[in-house]
Every structure is written in C-alpha cells, then in structure tokens.
Amino acid sequence: MSTEPFKNVILIPQTNQLLGLYTIIRDAQTKRPDFIFYSDRIIRLLVEEGLNQLPVTPKSVETATNQTFEGVSFLGKICGVSIVRAGESMEQGLRECCRSVRIGKILIQRDEETALPRLFYEKLPDDISERYVFLLDPMLATGGSAMMATDVLLKRGVKQDRIFFLNLICSKEGVDSYHEKFPDVKIVTGAVDECLDENKYLVPGLGDFGDRYYCI
Numbered sequence: 001m002s003t004e005p006f007k008n009v010i011l012i013p014q015t016n017q018l019l020g021l022y023t024i025i026r027d028a029q030t031k032r033p034d035f036i037f038y039s040d041r042i043i044r045l046l047v048e049e050g051l052n053q054l055p056v057t058p059k060s061v062e063t064a065t066n067q068t069f070e071g072v073s074f075l076g077k078i079c080g081v082s083i084v085r086a087g088e089s090m091e092q093g094l095r096e097c098c099r100s101v102r103i104g105k106i107l108i109q110r111d112e113e114t115a116l117p118r119l120f121y122e123k124l125p126d127d128i129s130e131r132y133v134f135l136l137d138p139m140l141a142t143g144g145s146a147m148m149a150t151d152v153l154l155k156r157g158v159k160q161d162r163i164f165f166l167n168l169i170c171s172k173e174g175v176d177s178y179h180e181k182f183p184d185v186k187i188v189t190g191a192v193d194e195c196l197d198e199n200k201y202l203v204p205g206l207g208d209f210g211d212r213y214y215c216i
Ligand code: URA
Pocket: 086, 139, 140, 141, 200, 201, 202, 203, 205, 206, 207, 208, 209, 210
C-alpha cells in the first residue's frame, strides 16, 4: 500500500473474538449455515463501526427520574446501497441496527464482450444526495465494481465524505486503487488481505462470498 497505509481505512478492532469469527468463515470446511451466521456477526460489527463514524449533535433529554441527561443525536439521515448480489447479504445487518432504513441497489456485472464491469441497474432513494450512504459489498478485490458503484453515487450528488464503504475483507491493491480515485470515502473493514490470485480472488480470502452465502 501507499505511504499512508490506513488513511481513511477504518479497521475494526482486531480482537480475539473477531479473529475467531474470521477463522470460521475463512475455513473452506465451514458449511453454509455457519458461514451465514458468522458472516452476519461480522457484518453487524461493521455496521456498528460505520454508525460510530457518523456526526452527532448534543441533545439533552428529561429522564423518568426528572433528571436531565446530556446526550447526543445523529445528524442527518442514512441509507444503505448494496452492490447486488453479494452486497445484499449485508442489508439485514443494517436493518437490525437502523429501523426502517432506506436501501438502494446497484447491479454491476462483467460485460462478456469487453470483460469490463458494466452497470446494469440502479435503484436509489431520490434524496440520496442528502444522506450518509453505507455502500455494502463484502469483498473489495480489484475494486472495479465498488468504483463503478461509487461513481453512480457521486453522479447522484452524494459527497465522497458522506460515503462509508463497508466490507468484510479488502485487498491492499483494491484499497489503493479505490482510494486513488476516491480518497475521501471511508472504508470500514475487518481484514486487509495481502494480495489477489490469478483469478482475482483475495489471498488468503475465503473464496466466492456470494456462492458461499447464497445457494447457487
Ligand atoms: N469476490 C469474492 O467473493 N471473493 C474474492 O476473493 C474476491 C471477490
């Protein structure tokens, strides 16, 4: 990675608990129900960390004991945007933390003729430019799809510093390519893997996240 390795990469605390969760989902022997359960636990931690990053404003409330509690409340609205299909696995974790959250979708697929990623579909909240956006995609490998999805968000008027890209694993080269283009987007992740293999899978990685999470 470049000279400032973790600028705008928020790596969630590397506790033994987290390492244990990654050990289960990275294990090729782990069956789908466990893969889903333990991935969901990591997703929940990523969402919680994303929420920690949002700005707040002071707010005081009267408690049931007639005392004043000096607290905070979130500034602004959020929404999720999942990159179909693997990103959809992260929607439930966001919904569990943010009731009634709006969630948009972006479908990007490899164009068979050019081998380049191509935007097939986007469905986003009309007022997305006024929201903080949690961009959801579990694996950041080359960054091709994430960069295209981020371009879609910027074209819709979302500012880079209002985008939080949540993923379970990213590659060093993916982070570098992504941040070269979008330096002010914050990447919230739980693991940074060394490299990609010849098929552009993360190493050590966990294989194809979408195939392991969903029945193929
Ligand atoms: N997408 C995946 O599901 N796995 C990888 O290793 C890379 C991209």
